[in-house]
Structures are given as C-alpha cells and as structure tokens.
Amino acid sequence: PKTHYLTDYQPPAFEVESLFLTFELLPNGTRVTNRMQVHRVKDLSAPLVLDGEGLELIQVDLDGVALMPTQYDVTDTQLILPDVPERFELEIVTEIDPENNTRLEGLYRTSGNYCTQCEAEGFRRITYYFDRPDVLTYFTTKIIADKQDNKVLLSNGNLVEVGDLPNDRHYAIWKDPYKKPCYLFALVAGNLEEVEDTFITRDQRQIDLRIYVEPKNLDKCEHAMESLKRSMKWDEERFGLVYDLDIYMIVAVDDFNMGAMENKGLNVFNSKYVLAKPETATDADYEGIESVIGHEYFHNWTGNRVTCRDWFQLTLKEGLTVFRDQEFTSDMLSPAVKRIEDVKRLRNNQFPEDAGPMSHPIQPQSYIEMNNFYTMTVYEKGAEVVRLYHTLLGEAGFQKGMQLYFDRFDGQAVTVEDFRNAMADANEIDLAQMHNWYTQAGTPTLKVEKHFDAATGTLTLHCEQSLKGQSAHAPLLIPVLFGFLNDDGRALPVRPGENSRNKVFETEKGHLLKLTTLSETFEFTGLSQEPHLSLLRHFSAPVNLEYAASDEELMMLASHDADSFVRWESIQTLALKNIEDNVARFQAGNGMVFSEHYQQAFQAVLEAKGLDPALKALAIGLPDLPYVFEQFETIDVDAVLQAVEYQKAQIAQTFSGALDKAYLAHCSKKAYCYDKHDMAARMLKNQCLAYLAYGAEPVVRAVAQYEQQQNMTDVLAALNALNHLAVSEREACLSDFYERWQQDTLVMDKWFSLQARSESEQALQDVRGLLEHPDFNYRNPNRVRSVLGVFGRLNMKAFHDASGEGYALLAEEVLKMDKINPQVAARLVTAFTSWKRFKGHRQDKMQSALQHIAADKALSKDVYEIVSKSLE
Ligand code: BAL
Ligand code: ZN
Structure with missing residues (x-):
C-alpha cells in the first residue's frame, strides 16, 4: 500500500465552482449523478484526476457530450480525463450498493435507513470527485426515493424544494449556501421520526432544531436537545460564535464507525451519543452525550467554516474542538472533576499509544490509511497542546487569537501554522517554539x-x-x-x-x-x-513529571494543596508507589504490604469535610491498569494484577466501616437528575460499592442496589461490583438484566461489555459464548466494540491469559472483522501493538498473533498499516 507524506502536498490544479448531486435511492443500486462546474487554476497540461472507489461507472459527459471509454481511464481508485478544457461542465453517473456496504464509509443502510459517512475519504465511495479537504464548493443535493420507506429526505443546508413523482416516489432538494469540502457532505433518508425545538440566537434569529431517530426512540431525545441548546448558548457566550444556517439537524443511527460526524447542518450521530433516559443511560452516558453534541456543534466554526488544508492538519480542527468541548463540559459541570477525568483519559489511552509503534506527532508526517490517524494523539494530545496556548495567553489572549483566526481564515482550508500565527500575531508574541509540539512524538x-x-x-x-x-x-x-x-x-x-x-x-x-x-x-x-x-x-x-516527593510531602499535598489536580495526583502517586513496591515483592517471592502512608491519605480524603464527593471518589480510586502498566519498562502482567488485587482487598478490609458509612451517606431516593451534585454523590457511593465487593460480604449491597432499579448508573454499578465474583447472584442479575432490556440495543451493549470485561475465571469462555449469542452482530460496530474492543483493551486478565488463548481469539476475530469493516478491525488490532513491552512468553504469543494476522494476503490497508508497523 501507498504511503502519503505531508511533504508531498500540492495545491489542487482545479477549482469546483458548484456541484449538483442527484441520488436515486435503491438499496442495491443507487444511482448517483454528479454534475460539476470546474475550472483549472494551475498546471495547464495536468490531466483531471478524480478519486473513486467501489463505484460502477455508467456514463461520463463533458460539456454535454458523452465520452467514449477510450477518452478516459478508470482504475481501482481514480477516474482520469487526460484532456479537459480550461473551464467545463462534467457529469458523471455511477451506481453503488448501500445495502451491502458493511464498511460504513460512503452511503450505506442502517436499520433500513440510508445514511452517509464521508470523513476522511468516504465521498469517493459515492461518486468520482476531488476527495480532499482543500477543494471547497457549493453543494446542491436532490434526493429521489420511494415514499413508503423514505418519508424523510435530508441533506446539508436549507430545504429548497420538495415534490411528488410517479410510482409513489418523491424528491427533496437541499442547497447549502456555504462552500464546503466533500468530507462534510451528508445524506439521510428513511422512516425516521423527529423531535423539534428552536433556539433564538443572540442576534434574534430563530433556528429550527431537529433530532431524527427511529420511532421507538422518541422518548430518549430530551437530553440531547437540551445539550444542543446549551452548546449553542455557550459558544455564543464564551467564544462569540453564532450559528449560521436556519436549521440544525441531528440524526441518530445504530451502525456508525465513529462517535458522531459534524456534516454541515446535518450531523450524523452514533445513537450512543444521542439516546438517553435515566432507566437506560448512565451518568457517564449523559455526560458523553452533552460533550459529543457540543463537540459536533462547535465544529461548525472550528472545522467547517475554517477547515483543514489536508489530513495532516487534522489536529487543527480536532485538537481545537476537543479543547472547546472540554471547556464546555468544564463550564457545565465541575472544572476540577473534568480536568482529572481528561488527564486519566489521556494517560490511559494516549500515553500508551505514544509509547508504542504507532506513536506519531499530533501532526503526523505520513500515513497509509488516514482513518488510522483519528487517534488519541491527534485528538487528546492535540487538545492539550491547544490548552498550552490558553495557559500561556490567558482566556482573553486566547480569545483574541481565535478572533483573528476566524477573521483571517473564514471559508478557507488552512494549516496548524496558520492557527499558531493567528495566536501569536493577535497577542504580539513569538510562539514559534510551539512548532516543536506538532512535529515530535512521544510523551516528554x-x-x-x-x-x-x-x-x-x-x-x-x-x-x-x-x-x-x-x-x-x-x-x-x-x-x-x-x-x-x-x-x-x-x-x-x-x-x-x-x-x-x-x-x-x-x-x-x-x-x-x-x-x-x-x-x-x-x-x-x-x-x-x-x-x-x-x-x-x-x-x-502533557508530560510525565519526575520529582522525588517523599510520602510525607505527598500526604500533605493530598490533604492541603489548593489545586484539585495536584491533590488527586498526590494520592494516586502514593497508590502507584505501593503497587510498584508490591510488584517487586511479588517478583522476589516476598509477601505484599499495604502502605501506611497510603492508608492515612486514603482515610483523610474519604473523611475530609466539605470535599466534593466526586473528587473523593476519584482520589480513592486506584490508577487504571493501562496507566499502571505504563510505569514499567517490561510489563509483568501476573505481578501487576496480583498487586492491584491485593490493594483492592486491603482497602476493602481496612476501610470496610468507613466505606459502608460513605456508601449509605450518599444513597438517595431522589428521582434521577443530570446534576453535578447528584452525579458526584452517585460516583462516590458507587466507588465505595465497588470496594465493598472485595470485602467480607461482597454481594449484599450490590444485590440490594441492583434490585432497587433506581437508574442505569446505579444498576450498572451494582452489576460491575458483582462482575468479578463467581456467585449465583451475578448470574441471576445478568439474566434479569437481559430479560428487561433485550429489545434495547444500547443497553444490551452494556450487558455484552460487562461480561467481556469480567475478571472471573470463566471470562475467556464467556467471550466465546458472547460471539455466538443470537444478539451479537458483526455489522454493528458498537456491539463488536462492546465485546472484542472491551476484551482486548480492558480485560487484562483474560486477554493476557497465560495460555495465549486470549490473543489467538482476538487475532481470529480481527481477521474475520477485516473482511466486514476494516476501520473497526484496525481499532481491535491495537490491543496487540505494545507486545514488545510484555514479559517472556506473552511477548512471544502476542507476536505470533500479529504474525498470523500479517500472513493474510488480503488484509485491508487499515489493518496492514498497524500490524506491519507493530512488527517492524
Ligand atoms: N470529525 C470526525 C468526528 C469528530 O471528531 O467529530
Ligand atoms: Zn471532532
């Protein structure tokens, strides 16, 4: 496969003045007619080269005259017209098969509805076009479809015409008044129902807000709609940015590779980030919905109005928009809690990525498959780098920079240097050194x-x-x-x-x-x-800090520092030191110890008066396993798992009274509310519950909490607490849960994922069973991730089973999945990338699993890139 390099960038040779797309929708043979007005801007002799993949070419007309096949070349990836005039109209007719599009890129069907995903390079699976973000044009889209099955016909911009057609068909024409690159194109059609609301902008324009869902989900849209209104208001107040079309639409679909997509005026969302009611969604789900709704909305300015010159600039829009969504959540909920959650996310996911074979700077220098670079590094580390500007310039200076950025670049496709220069010029300071954050990989x-x-x-x-x-x-x-x-x-x-x-x-x-x-x-x-x-x-x-603080200093900081992050970090460091010490003891064949200093800090924080319960919950929680693994040059899975197990058991035993007291003190009969105080109480209560399940009476509280069925946060916390225990109560609750929720796809994902991450001895066998379960579905990425993604990423015990069976299982599933959906398969295979870090036989077995995958001659470039880089 071909490698693409940043240094090879060339500006486009042609400009598209306008584009008129006509879709005649049929499940297995959708006809796409693409009529575009084009003119040449440079390279007088350059041929016209359009991107296209998986298309059946029916006809090409140049200035109204049908071309003979001898007048163009068609390859697997391109349509080439060697000879075109300086200015011309090109009409291309192609046919595609949405029903059998299991890659979920381009136009595909999900639950009987049509939808699209074009970023990064999906538009080329719809029609031949300049599939690159620096070719912007005015899109008009006509959708023709059978009325019975497609009541709703949607695309970007404003609806300008609708009408009936013979044979029970109808059509709609959408016109987008803003120029955009094709990765922001969207089309949705099907029998969806809508929830409507309005937002009045600060300049008194009324915006129609619509959320489209399957009829059965109409009762789960309220939180998403409220989140959208809060996002719109916040962006006006904090960034001075106002929405620019008359309508904003969100569509929720079950089968989606990403979390959501910011298509202009028509966001398509993974239903996981739209649908919620207290019985079905947890606090984390509610927070995730608010944040992703915000993220996609904020892209309207940082991404859509100002977009990326090429895909190497992805962090320009993603790092910046993640920073904006982090600030939004921080302003809506608790800044201290949000900061700690973001740091945990970065350390658990981005630090390992940056320490492995796929490590890349936030501005990658090359790629084989762009979809592999929608990474924690580009997104989360990218956001940390944007935060550096904010820290250096302060809120006012940062906003001055943003203002200049929009003044200079609205309507354009630009680079990370353009962003940096706007920040520097607006504040009249030299920020040239910031460049080094964009070009160097690794955690400093x-x-x-x-x-x-x-x-x-x-x-x-x-x-x-x-x-x-x-x-x-x-x-x-x-x-x-x-x-x-x-x-x-x-x-x-x-x-x-x-x-x-x-x-x-x-x-x-x-x-x-x-x-x-x-x-x-x-x-x-x-x-x-x-x-x-x-x-x-x-x-x-975003660095690893090495500073030799004594335990006494850490205890003092944990109790007294003015900064919540440092307080949390200090107790986490004490926990980590204790775990590291016990790993060494285990390896030397010695007994483990429970650090006195950690105990004192734990007790002090749990009993601290006036401390936010959410901060208490975060502080008393142990560092997550991926971050613990990161502390070791060579990872000894058995030793780490034993040390962490020991720590949990000691906490449960030593603090059973205090944990039980805190648990009871934070129980409430109040109806569910998405409110930071209520969420904090649930968080602490459920952290205590998780520890109590490692104590002398492991099931009592958890079973009682499950039976109360107060809300999904508490139900799931109860199941989580029971999940590592080999007791009949666990089986009974899981089967009750299945009976209650088997019709609800998103809730069933939780049921699958609970079992896939169970620490029980049966887990490996259970995962095999889940893959055979009638409700398992390889075509639904959420379901695949909830079993195989969770298993490889979160079930350290079963995935790293000494027999190597966990590795063999995942390798087979990656190969199977690669034939169905390469993007999802490529994410699954990342569970193997850190293989060199593991000790002894595990290293050998992980390597063998990767070699087994690599031996498949028909690998997608998605999986090929990750496997080959891992084996280098
Ligand atoms: N642009 C891809 C999905 C997102 O980051 O919003
Ligand atoms: Zn984004």
Whole structure:
C-alpha cells in the first residue's frame, strides 16, 4: 500500500465552482449523478484526476457530450480525463450498493435507513470527485426515493424544494449556501421520526432544531436537545460564535464507525451519543452525550467554516474542538472533576499509544490509511497542546487569537501554522517554539530537582525535559503551573530571583514557570523555610513529571494543596508507589504490604469535610491498569494484577466501616437528575460499592442496589461490583438484566461489555459464548466494540491469559472483522501493538498473533498499516 507524506502536498490544479448531486435511492443500486462546474487554476497540461472507489461507472459527459471509454481511464481508485478544457461542465453517473456496504464509509443502510459517512475519504465511495479537504464548493443535493420507506429526505443546508413523482416516489432538494469540502457532505433518508425545538440566537434569529431517530426512540431525545441548546448558548457566550444556517439537524443511527460526524447542518450521530433516559443511560452516558453534541456543534466554526488544508492538519480542527468541548463540559459541570477525568483519559489511552509503534506527532508526517490517524494523539494530545496556548495567553489572549483566526481564515482550508500565527500575531508574541509540539512524538518527561539554601533563603529548581529515545530533541515550550507550601499546606510567597524574572509569571491560573530549553535552573528568593512543591497544577502540560516527593510531602499535598489536580495526583502517586513496591515483592517471592502512608491519605480524603464527593471518589480510586502498566519498562502482567488485587482487598478490609458509612451517606431516593451534585454523590457511593465487593460480604449491597432499579448508573454499578465474583447472584442479575432490556440495543451493549470485561475465571469462555449469542452482530460496530474492543483493551486478565488463548481469539476475530469493516478491525488490532513491552512468553504469543494476522494476503490497508508497523 501507498504511503502519503505531508511533504508531498500540492495545491489542487482545479477549482469546483458548484456541484449538483442527484441520488436515486435503491438499496442495491443507487444511482448517483454528479454534475460539476470546474475550472483549472494551475498546471495547464495536468490531466483531471478524480478519486473513486467501489463505484460502477455508467456514463461520463463533458460539456454535454458523452465520452467514449477510450477518452478516459478508470482504475481501482481514480477516474482520469487526460484532456479537459480550461473551464467545463462534467457529469458523471455511477451506481453503488448501500445495502451491502458493511464498511460504513460512503452511503450505506442502517436499520433500513440510508445514511452517509464521508470523513476522511468516504465521498469517493459515492461518486468520482476531488476527495480532499482543500477543494471547497457549493453543494446542491436532490434526493429521489420511494415514499413508503423514505418519508424523510435530508441533506446539508436549507430545504429548497420538495415534490411528488410517479410510482409513489418523491424528491427533496437541499442547497447549502456555504462552500464546503466533500468530507462534510451528508445524506439521510428513511422512516425516521423527529423531535423539534428552536433556539433564538443572540442576534434574534430563530433556528429550527431537529433530532431524527427511529420511532421507538422518541422518548430518549430530551437530553440531547437540551445539550444542543446549551452548546449553542455557550459558544455564543464564551467564544462569540453564532450559528449560521436556519436549521440544525441531528440524526441518530445504530451502525456508525465513529462517535458522531459534524456534516454541515446535518450531523450524523452514533445513537450512543444521542439516546438517553435515566432507566437506560448512565451518568457517564449523559455526560458523553452533552460533550459529543457540543463537540459536533462547535465544529461548525472550528472545522467547517475554517477547515483543514489536508489530513495532516487534522489536529487543527480536532485538537481545537476537543479543547472547546472540554471547556464546555468544564463550564457545565465541575472544572476540577473534568480536568482529572481528561488527564486519566489521556494517560490511559494516549500515553500508551505514544509509547508504542504507532506513536506519531499530533501532526503526523505520513500515513497509509488516514482513518488510522483519528487517534488519541491527534485528538487528546492535540487538545492539550491547544490548552498550552490558553495557559500561556490567558482566556482573553486566547480569545483574541481565535478572533483573528476566524477573521483571517473564514471559508478557507488552512494549516496548524496558520492557527499558531493567528495566536501569536493577535497577542504580539513569538510562539514559534510551539512548532516543536506538532512535529515530535512521544510523551516528554519533565524532571525537577530542588535545592534549598537555608542560609540565603534561596530555592533553586533544576528542570530538564527529555523525550525517550531521542537524544537531541528540539526543546518544547513547557508551561509549569506551580506553588510553594509550608508544612501545614499554607501557600508561601513566590519571588523569582534575578535570573528567573523573565521566566516566571503571574497568570489567572496561578504562578507559571516557562521552560523553553532542555535544561534550565530557576531561582527563588526570600524564603524563610524550605517549601514543599506543588508542581504541574491543572496538569499544565502533557508530560510525565519526575520529582522525588517523599510520602510525607505527598500526604500533605493530598490533604492541603489548593489545586484539585495536584491533590488527586498526590494520592494516586502514593497508590502507584505501593503497587510498584508490591510488584517487586511479588517478583522476589516476598509477601505484599499495604502502605501506611497510603492508608492515612486514603482515610483523610474519604473523611475530609466539605470535599466534593466526586473528587473523593476519584482520589480513592486506584490508577487504571493501562496507566499502571505504563510505569514499567517490561510489563509483568501476573505481578501487576496480583498487586492491584491485593490493594483492592486491603482497602476493602481496612476501610470496610468507613466505606459502608460513605456508601449509605450518599444513597438517595431522589428521582434521577443530570446534576453535578447528584452525579458526584452517585460516583462516590458507587466507588465505595465497588470496594465493598472485595470485602467480607461482597454481594449484599450490590444485590440490594441492583434490585432497587433506581437508574442505569446505579444498576450498572451494582452489576460491575458483582462482575468479578463467581456467585449465583451475578448470574441471576445478568439474566434479569437481559430479560428487561433485550429489545434495547444500547443497553444490551452494556450487558455484552460487562461480561467481556469480567475478571472471573470463566471470562475467556464467556467471550466465546458472547460471539455466538443470537444478539451479537458483526455489522454493528458498537456491539463488536462492546465485546472484542472491551476484551482486548480492558480485560487484562483474560486477554493476557497465560495460555495465549486470549490473543489467538482476538487475532481470529480481527481477521474475520477485516473482511466486514476494516476501520473497526484496525481499532481491535491495537490491543496487540505494545507486545514488545510484555514479559517472556506473552511477548512471544502476542507476536505470533500479529504474525498470523500479517500472513493474510488480503488484509485491508487499515489493518496492514498497524500490524506491519507493530512488527517492524
Ligand atoms: N470529525 C470526525 C468526528 C469528530 O471528531 O467529530
Ligand atoms: Zn471532532
């Protein structure tokens, strides 16, 4: 397969003035007529090359004259017209088969309805076109379909005409007044029902809001609609950005590769991010819906109005829009909780990606299959890099930069450099060094050493940055938010010494130190005592911090620091130290210990007065396994799992009374409400419940909570608590759950995923059973992910079973899935990418599984790219 390089970018040779698409919808033979007005902008002799895949070409007309097949070339991926005039009209007729499109790229059918997914390169599966984001044009779309099965006919922009046709057919014409690249095109048709509402913009325009769903789901749209209205209001208030069409439509479909898609005026969503009611959706689902609805809405400006020049710029729109959705959630719920959740997400998912064979900078330099680069790195690390600008410039400076960005680039396809220059020019500062964050892969390590001279009251902080395996990397600009504390946790003054005045700043987020070189010393004076350091407050840069804090210091920070992130981080570090210690003990054949300091910090936080219960829940939770694994050069699965098991059991045993008390104190009979206080209470209660299930009476509370059936958050937490136990209560609850919810696809995904991640001895066998279950469906990505994705990513015990059977099972399923949906298969195979990190026989067996996949000669380029890079 071909590798694409950023350095090969060439501007397009042709411009499309307008595009008129006609779809005659039929499940197995949809006819697409594409009429475009084109003119040449450069390269007088260049042929016209259009992208197209999986299309049956019926006819090509140039300026109204049908071409003979000898006048063009058709390959598997292109239509080439060697000789075209400077300005011309081209009409291309193709036929496609939506019913058998299991890749879910281009036009396909889901639950009997038609829908599209074009990003990144799906439009070429609809018609021959310039499938690249820097060719923008005005789209008009005519949809013709059978009336009986397609009451609703939707596309981008405004509805301009509808009418009836012979043979019980009808049509609709949609015109989008904004120029767009084809990846933002969408079409939806079928028998969907709509929920309607309106939003009044700050300039008093009324926008029609519509959510389209299958009739059975009409009662689950309220939260999504409220989330949309909140997003629209927030973007006006915080970013000054107002919606620009008269209608905003969201369609929920069950079969979707991504979470959702920001097509202009017509978002298509994975139903998981639309449908919710308290009985069926958890707090995490509600929060996810609000955030994804926000994300897609925010793309209307950051992505659609200003788009990407090429796919190497993906983080331009995704990093920025994730940053915006993070800020939205933070403003709607709790900023402290949101920041910690985002850091956990980054560390559990992006850090391992960046330490493995698929590691890439937020602006990748090359790819084989673009879909493989919709990654945690481009999205989440990309958002962290946008956050760096925000930290450096402050809210007002950042907004000035955004304003200039839109003033300069509205309606254009641009680059990450354009964004950086707008930020720099608007604030009249030099941000050139930020470039290094875009071009270097890997999680940087920030090492800090302190030295205190009591005689002069001077503190020196020596800071060093490094990137693993890169001896001479270009230095990153690392903003470090920090504070000094005395023994009681009170803030001490920060007075930069002579050499540090221009590197230490007062910002709206607190004291900020700017590290711009590989190694630098910062001096602080006027200190009457040696301060404790609170470093990387708010997690101000996506780095691994190495600072040798003592247990006493960590305990003090966990109890007293002004910054919630540092408080959480300090207790997490104590937990991690305890786990690491026990891993070493296990490996040496010694008994494990339960750290006194961790116990004290745990108790202090659990019993702290006035602390947000959500922060308590996060603090007393153990670091997630992927992050624990990341701490080790070589991963000893057995030792880590034993150490974590031990830690949970010790917590349950030592704190059973306090956990039970906290559990009861946060139980409530109140009806479900999506409210941060109620959510916080549920979070703490359910964290306690999870620990109690490792104690002396594991099932009592969980079974009672399950039986109450108060809301899905609590029901699922109860099932989770029971999930690792080999007890009849677990089976009884799971089967009751199945009986209640077997008709609800999204709820059934939870039932599948619970079993796929069970720590029980039976798990491997259970996963085999789930794949044979009548409700398992290889064509539904959510269902596949809820079994195989969860198994490979979250079930460390069963996936890494010493027999190697977990690996063999996933390898076979990847091969099977690759023939159905390569994008989904490629995600599943990432469970193997870190194989070199594992110890001994596991490493060998993971390698064999990858080699087995690689031996398939018909692999998709999606899976091929990941497997081949992993085996290099
Ligand atoms: N653009 C792909 C889906 C998303 O990030 O919104
Ligand atoms: Zn996005």
